[in-house]
Amino acid sequence: METKLDSYHLPVTGRNILRFAFPTIVMTVFNTFYTMVDGLFVSNLIGTNALSAINLTAPAVGLITAVSGMLATGGSAVVMRKMGEGREQEARQDFTLLILTNALVGAVMMALGYGLMDTLLGAMGLSAEVFAYCRDYLCVYLVFTIPILLMYNFSLYLIAADRSRLSLACTVAGGAANMVLDYVLIAPLGLGIRGAAAATGLGYSITAAVGVWVFRRRDQLLHFEKPVFRGDVLFRASTNGLSELATSLVSGITTLLFNLAMLKYIGEDGVAAITIIMYVLMFVSALFIGYSYGVAPMISYYHGEKNREKLKKLVRFSIRFILGTSVLCAVVSILATTPLVGIFTRPGGPVYDLAVTGNRLCSLALLFVGLNVFASGMFTALSNGVVSAVLAFSRSFLFTAAAIQLMPVLLGGVTGVWLATPAAELLGTVLAVALLLRYRSRYGY
Template sequence: MRIRLSDHFTYGRLLRYTFPSMVMMVFTSIYSIVDGLFVSNYVGKEAFAAVNLVYPVFMIISAIGFMLGTGGSAIVAQALGEKRNEQAQEYFSMLVFVTFWLGVAATVLCEIFLKPLTGLLGASGKLQDYSILYGRFTTLSMPFFMLQTSFQMYFNVAEKPKAGLAVTVMAGGANIVLDFLLVGVFRFGLVGAAVATNISEILGGVIPVIYFLRKNDSLLRLRRAHFEGRVFGKACTNGSSEMLSSISSSVVSILYNYRLLELAGADGVAAYGAIMYMAFIFAAILMGYANGSAPIVSYQYGAQNQAELKNLFRKSLVIIGSMDLIMFLLAELCADPVTWIFVGYDPGLHAMTRAGFRIFSLSFLIVGFTIYGSAFFTALGDGGVSAFLSFSRTFVFQIGAVLLLPALLGLTGIWFATFAAELCSLAVTIGFWAAKKKKYGYA
């Protein structure tokens, strides 16, 4: 039975509607994880460190697509809730086209400045050569990856989360198979990993375009559209929190890598990369829930249904709290085998990674609430609060923690930094939930 944005949501219905989005986010995170897994085991730890060193740059670029997808989907969903269907189609089409062309521009700039950028990141010698080689190829498909990240949100607005899941599984599956063939079988190294990512991202961006251009039974269709600066600006403002979150996380990852190069050399960067791959999967599940439930919140807010907003908010907190606890327990139980998959070929590196992961996993007890807090205010159209929460969480608190704690605790302080930052962010998020509850009527 098709679930509609206008429905009343029980726990079961809410989980069924958001589950495809959670799986989509996990498969999206697979791009970097699978590349890293095959590169680490078949090319070596220095090439693995290069992938992790340059990866934040790509995430900064793709953040544009995430911004327009989250901010734009809230605008489109609110327009649908207010029964302005024609305007919703116009906004949707315009934002998709703009996303693609911004991706093209970002790719050109990245190709031009990649070499000096890797130098600024602290890479030199063979590590820099590997970073440039991998980066030259992977930036070519960035416009399509930006489209894919945007369409993840629009599939939810179109009441077609399962179609979005199918596209993402197809693209992620292609990446896994191609990495196995190009890196594991034919031994094309970093170039093979990059080409595998290129092909999978192109599939993930092109297939949704074809779907929405053709006649379908969803709420959205792509068509000719004129650029509307006001709507584009509002989408940027509303989605700025998600963009700030991605950019800030990427900048913080660069800082982590820089400090780790100082404290532990390339091994430290490799260990951090392996830990972050697991963190990507857990965060992807939580972001998938937040993004999957956001169109429902936007629709009900547009329809001025405060009773359903209260229902969604309460149930979401229960679901997220349960997810956080389960993820923490899984991380503690699986720290040894999971880290062995990535770096088991080097006993010293494996021991460092395992110890760091056990400490880092404390952040899983909190991160779901802080991720949902920002996404919830984005869905309500309050881009200012959402941006403040994202910026403070992923930039201010993280940078403060990564600068202070290693100075006090050495390498151990690096692994504690994320937990300390999330704890501070949770306090700020709870404060805004309490301050804004009467204005929006969700509690």
């Protein structure tokens, strides 16, 4: 019944590493792509107020993503380390415990969401139309809280269990379903923004359903088994995934800060422009996130196996690959700014002109974001959640918030806002390099 995780025993070469990480890269890019498609459908079929409502509900959606990301990445590191140590049964028990914990947390979050929704939205001082859009979207989205949490977890556990192709297939199927349902539910069926929320939830649910089906089969090395409660497992999974929690939580805050800055210096056109730029940057950044997620189980496994030679080869190739890809992505984003922005808004308008200028400046951040994402994910995989959280929090909140406040003053208005993200990512890279050098001897990379 036991089978080997063959991919972990292959030679550590660039080809094998990329083959292992490729499905995750495609998966995260595809996820980001259909997030962008959501915005396109909502903007074109409903209106810009509905698109604004989706952005305003981002903190609530981000909270769900934050918890799922924390438990998924942190839990995967704990489980795969035990697999590497040869403690398979204990790893399966922990895996089952973590999945059940996700479901319980999802139920609590859903209840809190419905209970606090009106109060939180009412405190934002929204117009009646935008308030109604926000409420309609969240009322449907929250129904899918548990499947969304399970989707994030099963995506990573399928990869960790050497089923990355199946994980990719689920993501592609979910994304395709989301795109088709976006159009069908919003337009022909007339469900409006509720249809957009339902399309997203149903798309995510595909991976959740497949994960339950796969991991209930006992012929899999990683499968459901009667759980044994170990408080230290939940604690380590949570602390290991602190960086992912921090990253998702503060993204909503930084988005709000950017919007306030744009309202101050330009107005609503600036908010629309920076929303477009965030979509573009998010799409390219998904490459780095996908690679980091893809190699994280390998890092955890080699760390648990105490195989420093393989770990060193893996980390050093990853850094070279990320640096080269970062330069390429920055150049492509700058050169392709015009067609990228044109997808979201028509040329000649004030939003288009603002977004073109802003994207060319913000694309400089892509020189640094890849190494920052990888460093944080690597320390999570090494079960050093504290360092990972410091990196993620500093880069995504501390440096970003400071840059949003200082750069417009130093450089004058909107130019400073555009360059805030590159400045924050540059500071994040300085910190990441310092910590990578400091812990190099401890982990042997």
